[in-house]
Amino acid sequence: MDKGRFIKSLIYGMLFxxxxxxxxxxxxxxEYTTVPLLNCNCPPGFKLTEDNKCIARNLYNQYxxxxxxxxxxxxxxxxxxxxxxxxxxxxxxxxLFFDPILSGDGTISCASCxxxxxxxxxxxxxxxxxxxxxxxxxxxxLWNVGYLKKLFWDGxxxxxEAQLEGPLYAAEEMGNTPEHLLKSLNGIENYRxxxxxxxxxxxSDKDIALTEIYTALTAFEASxxxxxxxxxxxxxxxxxxxxxxxxxxxxxxRSFVARCAxxxxxxxxxxxxxxxxxxxxxDGLPLDPGAQxxxxxxxxxxxxxxxxxxxxxxxxPYMHSGKFExxxxxxQFYTDGRGHAVPEDEELIIHWHIWEPNLTDYELDRLVDxxxxxxxxxxxxxxxxxxxxxxxxAT
Numbered sequence: 001m002d003k004g005r006f007i008k009s010l011i012y013g014m015l016f017x018x019x020x021x022x023x024x025x026x027x028x029x030x031e032y033t034t035v036p037l038l039n040c041n042c043p044p045g046f047k048l049t050e051d052n053k054c055i056a057r058n059l060y061n062q063y064x065x066x067x068x069x070x071x072x073x074x075x076x077x078x079x080x081x082x083x084x085x086x087x088x089x090x091x092x093x094x095x096l097f098f099d100p101i102l103s104g105d106g107t108i109s110c111a112s113c114x115x116x117x118x119x120x121x122x123x124x125x126x127x128x129x130x131x132x133x134x135x136x137x138x139x140x141x142l143w144n145v146g147y148l149k150k151l152f153w154d155g156x157x158x159x160x161e162a163q164l165e166g167p168l169y170a171a172e173e174m175g176n177t178p179e180h181l182l183k184s185l186n187g188i189e190n191y192r193x194x195x196x197x198x199x200x201x202x203x204s205d206k207d208i209a210l211t212e213i214y215t216a217l218t219a220f221e222a223s224x225x226x227x228x229x230x231x232x233x234x235x236x237x238x239x240x241x242x243x244x245x246x247x248x249x250x251x252x253x254r255s256f257v258a259r260c261a262x263x264x265x266x267x268x269x270x271x272x273x274x275x276x277x278x279x280x281x282x283d284g285l286p287l288d289p290g291a292q293x294x295x296x297x298x299x300x301x302x303x304x305x306x307x308x309x310x311x312x313x314x315x316x317p318y319m320h321s322g323k324f325e326x327x328x329x330x331x332q333f334y335t336d337g338r339g340h341a342v343p344e345d346e347e348l349i350i351h352w353h354i355w356e357p358n359l360t361d362y363e364l365d366r367l368v369d370x371x372x373x374x375x376x377x378x379x380x381x382x383x384x385x386x387x388x389x390x391x392x393x394a395t
Contacts (some may be wrong), residue, residue: 035095035190035194035386035387035388036386037197038087038088038091038092038194038197038198039087039088039090039091040087040088041087042054042087042090043087043090043223043225043379043381044225044378044379045057045058045223045225045227045379046083046223046225048087052086052087053083053084053085053086054083054084054085054086054087054090054223055083055084056081056083056146056225058078058225058227059227059232059236060076060077060078060227060267061077061078063075063076063077064076064077065077065079071254071261071262071265071266072261072265072266072267073266074234074235074266075235075236076266076267077267078147078227078267078268079147079149079268079272080147081146081147081222082146082147082160082218082222083146083222085215085218085219085222085223086198086219088197088198089198089215089216089219090216090219090220090223091198091220092194092195092197092198092216092219092220093215093216093217093218093219093220093221093223094220094381094382094384095194095384095387095388096110096213096216096217096220097109097110097111097114097217097220097221098110098111098383098384098387098393098394098395099384099387099388099389099391099393100112100389100391100392100393100394101184101185101188101387101389101391102168102174102176102181103130103174103175103176104130104174104175104176104177104180105130105131105175106389106391107130107394108129108130108174108394109393109394109395110164110167110174110217111383111393111394111395112128112394112395113127113128113129113139113167114139114141114142115395116377116380116381116383116395117395118314118315119141119143119311119312119314119315119377120141120142120143120224120311120315121138121139121140121141121314121315122139123315123316123317124138124139124317124322125138125282125317125321125322125323126138126321126322127139127173129167129170129172129173129174129175130171130172130173130174130175131175133172133173135172135173136288137153137288137320137321138153138317138318138319138320138321138322140152140153140307141307141308141310141311141314141315142221142224143224143225143226143308143310143311144224144225144226144227144268144308144310145160145221145222145224146160146221146222146223146224146225147268148270148272148308149272150272150273150274150305151163151305152166152305153290153304153305153320154274154290154291154293154294154303154304154305155274155291155294155295155303155304155305156291156294156295159218160217160218160221160222161214161215161218164214164217164218164221165214168181178210181210181213182207182208182209182210184389185208185213186207186208188388188389188390190388190389190390191208191388191389192207192208194388195208195212195216198212198216199212220381223381224379224381225379226310226311226376226377226378226379227267227376228376228378228379229310229373229374229375229376230242230246230373230374230375231250231370231373231374232267232376234247234250234373235266235267241373242370242373245365245366245369246366246369246370246372246373248366248369248370249366249367249368249369249370249371249373250370250373252359252363252366252367252370253367253370253371257357257359258334258357258359258363258367259353259355259357260334260367262353263275263306263351263353264306264308264309268308268310269308269309269310269374270305270306270307270308270309271306272305272306273305273306274290274291274300274303274304274305274306275303275304275306275351275353275354276290276300276301276302276303276348276349276350276351277302277304277334277350277351277354278302278338278339278340278341278342278348278350278354279302279304279319279320279321279323279333279341280321280323280341281321281323282321282322282323285321287301287302287343287346288302288320288321289301289302290302290303290304290320291303291304291305299349301346301348301349302342302346302348304320309371309374310374310376311374311375311376311377312327312371312374312375313327313371313372313374313375314375314377318330327368327371327372328364328365328368331359331364331367331368331371332364334354334357334359335356335357335358335359335364337355337356338350338354338355338356339354383395
């Protein structure tokens with residue numbers, strides 16, 4: 001081969017190697033799986049720094065936090081987000097999130113209960129775990145979860161890393177163990193190579209560690225940003241973004257009669273607190289004690305985390321138990337009176353904001369119109385076409 005052809009072949013080879021990683025999948029099929037190298041660009045909504053970190057950037061960065069007033073102004077800042085992950089860690093987390101290899105029997109993934117096509121929930125009243133096990137609560141949405149300080153419906157986790165260990169190792173959810181998870185991932189050459197790429201400062205031959213798995217999943221989940229809804233455009237000064245009915249609904253939402261915004265505080269649309277509102281259970285089921293158990297506090301009996309309302313129109317059914325099928329049913333619950341759905345044998349300390357606003361049907365309809373303006377899925381991540389494990393994507 002002459003020198004010119006050698007150089008051209010070398011260049012083509014380098015270009016190809018930068019596009020895909022072709023490795024043996026480790027499955028009994030003995031087929032090869034083509035897995036793209038990890039993305040070196042940050043997801044939308046993040047800026048890449050000189051030291052290869054993704055930092056959140058959006059219009060809310062220019063505002064101050066004014067949430068002490070109780071309802072949050074249209075130009076209030078967001079709380080602090082978990083950011084500073086590398087693009088490679090985020091992209092590796094994307095593969096892990098959609099890969100059923102993370103479950104004990106390889107049948108379900110994180111995306112099985114947090115499907116991007118269903119608002120990163122699953123559209124079920126209560127989720128279904130490994131072996132078709134019926135779980136006790138609905139799957140909360142993961143949109144903007146990087147901003148949250150309390151996780152799970154009962155608020156028992158205070159970090160994404162702590163939260164993800166719950167479903168991973170729960171026998172009725174993903175049914176895995178730390179030992180089995182490490183054995184599975186370390187037995188797949190694709191994953192060993194991708195973890196080495198995402199962690200360039202450690203020996204590439206070193207086994208995958210649990211902390212690396214948790215970091216990658218956390219990085220991906222913290223990148224799920226939804227901040228460009230019709231409401232956001234209105235809040236940033238484009239008042240034509242909302243129509244008359246939607247603006248009326250916003251006014252009801254922020255009023256001191258309805259008091260929605262005192263718990264669902266803009267711009268995240270949650271104050272991140274635990275609240276007892278007396279939400280009913282499905283027929284025939286006992287009261288869910290909620291935060292009482294993890295915090296060992298009787299005053300928190302029936303308390304649940306105030307969820308963010310972002311993309312709420314995509315995550316029916318509603319409440320921790322999926323009791324209400326529609327947003328209209330849900331807002332009706334709040335106007336029907338303080339503690340009206342509490343079982344007779346229970347004495348719950350209902351949050352003082354839950355009273356008798358006596359909203360009209362017209363006002364409730366306008367509230368629903370407004371809640372639908374909080375939808376934004378423009379930054380929905382791409383579902384991997386090929387998984388490093390060689391398994392099919394489970395959602």
